[in-house]
Amino acid sequence: MTAALATLTTMRVGGPPRAMVTATTEAELIEAVRSVDEAGEPLLVVGGGSNLLVADEGFPGTVVRVATRGITVPSASACGGVLATVAAGETWDDVVAHACEEGWSGIEALSGIPGATGATPVQNVGAYGQEVAQTIASVRVWDRHEKRVRTMFSADLDFSYRHSVLKESMLGPDADAGAVTPRHVVLDVSFQLRPTELSQPIGYADLARGLDVAVGDRVPLARAREAVLDQRRRRGMVLDAQDHDTWSCGSFFTNPILPVAQLEELVARAADRLGPDGPVPPQFPSADGATVKTSAAWLIDKAGYTKGYGTLEGRPAGLSTKHTLALTNRGSATAADVLALAREIRDGVEEAFGVRLVNEPVLVGLHL
Known part of the structure; x- marks a missing residue:
């Protein structure tokens, strides 16, 4: 079987x-x-x-x-940087560790993220101020529509927050069978990295505090990687078979990106719910000022779903005790249990704040 x-x-x-x-x-x-x-x-x-x-x-x-494997370096120079081509099946964190050991800077803040390298451009994986969009030079794919191998360059991939053309095309012929299936099957990913023993400028405040440096400072790659892993471990985001807080898909919901008018409504609802002097939703304005990103974790927490929700009551699926964005399997959960919890949180946040959260993981045979 x-x-x-x-x-x-x-x-x-x-x-x-x-x-x-x-x-x-x-x-x-x-x-x-x-x-x-x-x-x-x-x-x-x-x-x-x-x-x-x-x-x-x-x-x-x-x-x-x-389960393909291999890392090759087609070119490397002090001026042009390091071009590293990685097979889609390579474990992503192994790739990051290898880059740090080799003195290739640009993906060190993405340490500890589970999964395979081929998935990183699809989702435009990011954390702690870095995204793979910043370093991906090209992606080779098998195009199922055209039945040929294609090379898609960074400009072709239309990267945005947790999104790409690869993800956009993941509504294919198998949707009715319950699978969001890719048009483009990633074969390998080429990263343009910098040959330096120092990290890229630290762009995340918590990470900078953990390193005892200022935002914008650079530190040795090994030190940056260990600090990121420490941050992720404390949030239950580094896989550990003994820790049910890590039996998850990572962050289950993406951070909402709202039009300014909807943000104003959110702020007003938050004041009604939490008091005029209470906490306000985090705001990260876009460059053009038309939209603002806010925090899904903040919305979940302030809607009443705090760390350990469901878990502490002994339910088979519950929120991580370390991070409100992670829906976790406490050891005996079914997909139905996880989906029921996701619906409860999504609907509760929408009722409280008028914002409908969107799931980040791909649902196979399921509808939220």
Whole structure:
């Protein structure tokens, strides 16, 4: 019997697929995807499984598990920088560790993020003031529509907050089967990194405080990486089989980006709920001033869903005791349990503040 997808996802829920293929080379990956498409079957591509919430019934098609490996350096110079090409199946944190050891700067603040490298451009993975959009030079993909390998350069990918063209195209022929399936299957990702022993300027206040430096300062790469890992561990965001706070998809909801008028309504609702002298929603204005990003964690907490909500009551799925943005499996949760908690929080925040949170992980066979 095919193994349950719970064994391949960091949330540790999800039933078995109809079939599973593991691809260890680029040729095997392309052939596996091509074969599924030619058979007209539903397809689900799985890397590290850190951004998937899969239905308890499993997946009525073929899972292609990406297990390709390899890091090559097509070019490196003091002036041009280091171009590092990474196979899609490489574990992302191993790539970051390797870059720090080699003296390649630009992704050190992304330490400790679970999952595979091929997923990073899809979601435009980011944390602590860095995003992969800042260093990605190109992405090679298998285009399932055109049935060919393509190279997509950074300008082609239309990166924005937790978004890209790759993610935009993830509404494909298998949507009715419950899978948000990619048009573009990532083969490898090329990063343009800087040959230096120092980090990029520290852009996150908590990280700067942890390092005892000012925002904008630079520190040795190893020191920056360890400080990021420390921040993530304290938030339950570094995988640990013994710690149920890490049995999650990371941040379950994205930070809302609101038009200015909606932000004003949010501020007014917050004052009504928390008092005129109470806390106000965090605000991060866009460059053009038309929109403002606020904090999903703040909204969840102030709507009454504090750290450990559900967990402390013994429910099978609950909020992390360390971080309000992480919905966690306490050891026996089903996908239905996690989804019920997500709906409760989403609807509660909308009732309290008029803001509808959007899930970050991909839902397979589920609808929030």
